[in-house]
Amino acid sequence: MKFQAYLVLLAISVTNCTDYPDPTITTVEDTGFYCYEFNHRGFAGTYLPDSITVFASDRYSYWALKDYKVQFSIIRGGGEPDRDEVLTDKYGRATIHWRLGESGSIQQMEASLFNPEGKQITTIQINAWSFRSDSWDSIMDFPDVRFSDMAADTLNGMTYALGDLLFIQGERYFDWTPILLYPDVYPVTIEIGIDGVLYCTNWKGQVCRSTDHGKNWLFCTSIWRNHTAYTDLKVTTENYLWATAPNRPLGCSRDGGITWDTTARGIPATVRLQDIFRMSGGNLFLLSQNGQLFKSEDDGHSWRIIDVPEYIRKLYITNQDVIILFGEHNGISIYKSSDNGDHFIQKHSVWPVFYSQMNNTVQKAGTNYYITIPGYGILITTDFEAYENYWVKSDLYDMFIDDRGNLIARGPIGHTVYYRHNSEP
């Protein structure tokens, strides 16, 4: 009995006197599960051209994890993988092919990783963007959502987009390949001449030009001495360059940026260039950013103001010399002048949900003119007399048409880009 009592005493004493180890946190398992390309693009109902490969590895030792089961399942958009389950190989890889569903826009597949004990330990989500004909398909992916400007070269069949880098459109209209640029060139706006020469301005106010589709760039002659601020640049149909900047006189280069003429009369230095068009007869019309319309009948050497309605924001001139103005009156109103700007008649107006800068407002494809009103959507007209709603989309900001006639519209920068491929123009 004594022995048992001592034993109990000893056991309890030992239990209470145990020296516990110091506090430590030990990572005993650290698995990484990756897919190098999370966002794929393809045509609806077809297999993506590239396979989908996921990798499993130990993040501490970087050892590949072999014989881990990967289960693929579609969670959005329909479609199917060619295999539902794949074991990782000795490099930790599991590869499948993915046929997209028939729906457009986003398609999602989930890859789940199971350890050898059969326990699901982590998942990753792989996105694909699906594109159909004759429908608007949205994409929320880079680089598209960062696009701020575009230029279409119909002569050479190329389209350029300016985002965080300069991109050139791929064979598929939703593919974009970056063009490497010298840091000094880095453009903030891009324009294209009728001969396919690219022009851009950078944050230092310099104008650059490229004659080889963006591969190489040359700096144009400085327009103004000691100018380092933002420069507004437009190109008219005869490859004249027009530039303004804060408190700088209107600059015009008639030789592709080699020399600049800043002696134009009748247009003050405070005028900032919004739009400029040349009519078939040679007259030039220039809209300033504060809504003044100037006309020049001597190749831009002298200008005079033309009376226009108030709050004009945008100018467009058709090949038939019809002048179109967009003004903030009764929402956004469209004015038309068929008499060389002597009279403007309001033809249409819409009420946008917000007002914003109007960029590529009028785009022509075939006989149709597509008119993008930020905060309202897209109108379509053939003669600027009758208008139809093409797509009422109140979060739309801008729209562009590439060299192949595909419509590329965007919401606020950083949000959504919409593509539409029309099977019949």
Place this chain on the structure above:
Amino acid sequence: MKYLLSLFLSGCMIFSHAQHFTIGLRNGINFSDYRGHFTTGKWEHRPGALTGLFLKYDAGSVLSLETGLDYTTQSYHHIAYSHTQSDYGVYPANMIAPPSLSDEKWDVDFFRIPVLITLSTPTKLKFSVSAGFYLAVNSKQEYFSDGYPYIVYDQYINPVSYSEPGLPHFDNGFLYAASLSYPANEHLDISLSGRYITGHKPFFRPDEGRTGASEIALGIGYRLGKKKRYSDRDIPNDTIRSRFSINPIFGLSFSYLNTPGFSSGYKSRESFSAGFQLEYRLDPYVSLKAGLIFDRRGYRLDDSSSYFFRTSIQKNQPQYEVKTKVGLDYAVIPLILKFQTGRRVDGYLESGPYFGMLLNARTVGTAETEMSYPGSFIRHEINVYDDIEGVIKSMDFGWILGGGFQYSLPRGISLNIGLQCDFGLVNIFSEDGEDQNSGKDESMAFRNRSFRVSTGIIIPIKNNSGI
């Protein structure tokens, strides 16, 4: 002049009452006990030296006053959680910020002047309990952190980006002591004392921690004047003397948490208690007991939780599979009324309140956590060692019910075997220890419970014959 006059008067007083004074030396060891609002990491009880002079004035056979001058070296060492590799933000819910990855150590030397009031048994082998305060001067300090030692001695030196300002020059606080002393001859007393020291003013940054230590010291005292004999003036009569008895006890206990609502994760833990009780016999059948008992309480936690020391209600935080043992050390002062039968095998029942002062609170054990994020899976194993005084209330209060038997042995001594149940009435968790998701819900109150089997001997206190 005033100073000299005071000194002269003090000297006259000492010599006129020389037989009441004892001076002596004390040497021992202290174990640091950081007092503060901490919730994570381990504070090591590191040993340090203790030496000192003491001067005791006996104001009677029971009451005495004591002061002196002590020199102690104290070492406070905080061991933080070390990580085997870069972690991914996994911390228990009571860690407000990721824990420091560096250990820290403070070495501090003090000159200390204690002032104590002591109650002693009027016996040859004296058992005494004391309480008082102290003033201390910080004479030297050193700080070490993660391999970057630097000395802060009267000035602040900061060779690394992390800075620890100099510690205060002065400290004060409270002392509690218990001692046994025995007269070796007419003038010399030998004593063994244990002290518990807790600082009063914030001393360490950044959590305003206080100093603290447990000390064991061996002392030798020289009684001035002739050896004092206990007389009837000191001890009025034998009846009173015989009514007192001292009862050293040792107990084995099973403690747990009373957790209404969700108690499945809590288990009982075994522990021990030890201490002394003084018993005053009111009549042959009724006694009053009080004492000082070191009592380790606590519980085990075996559950999934956001904390290492308690369960959590909501599962929206990192969850750990926790297997820990929480130890709550209390200095318990019971006040018990005891009813007994008065026979040779004397059965008794007892009941009364208790007050507990938290000395230490600690969680030890293991925890595991798994985290699955998109594209990653991480599993951690954690050796848990947390000092958690910051989440436990410093005081406990409750009620004791008990009973047992006393078996009379020769020379008036009795052997006691008893069973006590302690019912805590206070929610032990402080505001910071509450589950952040449960809010102030009284139904979530956690209270100490323990069952204790204790044994001890009851020694009647007699005059200085015998013990």
